[in-house]
Amino acid sequence: MTAVAYAIPYADTVALAVHGARAPLPAVLPVLVILITLGYRTAPRGVADAESDWIIAALAGIGALAGIELLSHRTPTLAGLWHLKDFGAPVWFACVVTVLFGVRHVVRMWPMWLFALCCVSPLPLTLATAALGGSDTAAALLTAFAGAVAVLLAGRMTPQAHRAVAALSCFAVSALTVVGIGGQLSLLVITVLVAAVFPTLATAALLTTRPARESLAEHAWAEPHQHTVRALAALAVTAVALALLNPPVARSTALPLVPADWTDKTTLDDPVAFDFVTRYAGPEATFVRYRTPARPGLPALAVDVLTAPDRATLTDTADIIWYPSTRPVDYRAVTDPDLPAGSRIAFSNADAATDGAHSDWFLITWEWQAGNMFQRVNVVASQSLTGDRLPPEPQPVRVLDVSLRPALWVARQQPNDAGDVDDLVVARAAALAGALAGTAGESADGTAADA
Structure with missing residues (x-):
């Protein structure tokens, strides 16, 4: 039932992992969930009540899925960063298990639900990997x-000693594999080995021991589960409905191609590299800020370029807001023909500022392929009209900024008003974005120009 309802989102997760996602653990999460459920094959205590199971599953499932949908519309960029809609899969799985096996069975499986919720989004693994330096080895060891x-x-x-030995042995073998041959294999292959193959072998060895077989025989279900055709049909129809509500993610098939040295054809200068990006986008990624000539009385501008060897890196970081803001900021797609294809805008709310200590900003961002590398270009403008403030520098992703602070902001029922940006700021940023796109396009055609 869960596979039917969430096959399309899961297929997108697998596709991202195949193309080089930095946190491919969600792609093998179903294997780990199945392994954990093998430890819950004994009957729970208490008397089952099928009618109560249906009521609880319906109320909890509708509430949780509706909450996910509402939050996805309230803070779409943050929801995309967390892959919030993927959380619907464990919620629906719990509802199905409640109907088929009872709410008592679901409640005692709380460690499995907690594990699934921690691993269903790639963001926790990404942040943990960044805290450990951001290398593929760190990501593989966490996996x-x-x-x-x-x-x-x-x-x-099984006895706790057996469980501990099996888990430690599995981790030891996985760690030796990562350290020994991890450099010769892709991150996805390593993930499959250490988060699917080795845990499966360890679990099989653990559950075929005599204590496990004796416990299963002693606490087996008294009678097989029997369900009416109407109940199973209701679950099947709901699964199909959820599948229809989870359409495929629309992704462009190709990016505009520009010369690798397009920055040399512009007036951008004084490059400054931000090394922290390698912790989130991989050791081969770069994040460089270029200055633009200052003009008195006009908003200051800067151009930040994130470069990576594969497009999956751009996809992984597409919903990250690298600049400080006091409220959740959302990207918005724009269709201005004077801007590069696929451009999005975002900006901090200067109207809600309570002091002058922070520099508010306006951003235009797009992606293209520069030679053999893939780039996201950010044109960042300060909202200060006098030009006395530079745009803020990119900052590392902080856990509180993507978790507790947005949650508190939503809980306080703040008005969803992003504020207004002065037309002069927008026009100046749009002019630079259009000039960069024109310069890169002309360079691709063999004609040099200055932005």
Whole structure:
């Protein structure tokens, strides 16, 4: 039932992992969830009540799925960063298990639900990897740890000593594999090994031991589960309805091609590199700020260019807001023919500023392919009309800024008003964006020009 309802979002997750996503753990999460559920094959205590199970599943499921949908519309960029709609899969899975096996069975499986919620989004793994330096080895070791935790949870029917030995052995083998041959394999292949193959072998060895078989025989379900055709049909229809509500993610097939040295054809100068980006986008990524000539009495501008060897990196970081803001900021697509194709805008709310300590900003961003590399170009303008403030520099992603602070902002029922940006700021940023696109396009045609 879960596979039917969320096959399309899961296929998109697998596609991103195949194309080089930095946190491919969600692609193998179903394997780990299945392993953990193998530890819950014994009957729960208490008397089952099918009618109550339906009521609880309906109320909890509708409330949770509706909340996910509302939050996705309230803060779409933050929801995209968290892959919030993917959280619907464990919610729906819990509802189905409640109907088929009872609410008591679902409640005692709380470690599995907590594990699934922690791993269904790639953001926690990305932030944890960044905290450890951002290397592929760090990402793989964290994934191996998740696999070992799954083995520990899957051995619920065995003695704690057996569970600990199996989990530690799994992690040791995974860590040796990562350190030994991780550099010769892609991150996805390593993930499959340490978060699917090795945990499966460890769980199989653990659950075939005598204590596990004896526990299963001793606490087996007294009678098989029987469900009416009407109940199963209702679940099937709901699964199909959820599948229709989760359409494929629209992604452009190709990016505009520009010369690799397009910055040399412009007046951009004084490049400054921000090394922290390698912790989020991989060791081969770069994030460089270029200055533009200052003009007295006009908003100051800067151009930030994120460069990566594959497009998956741009997709992974597409919803990250690199600039400070006191409220959740959302990207908005624009269709101005004078701007590069696929441009989006975002800006901080200067109307809500309470002091002059922070520099408010306006952003136009787009993607293109520069030679063999893929780039996201950010034209950042200060909202100060006098030109006395420079646009803020990019900052690393902070956990509080993508979790607790937005949650508190939503909980306070703040008005969803992004504020206004002066037309002069918008015009100046749009002029530079159009000039850069024109310069790069003319350079691609063999004609040099200055922005």
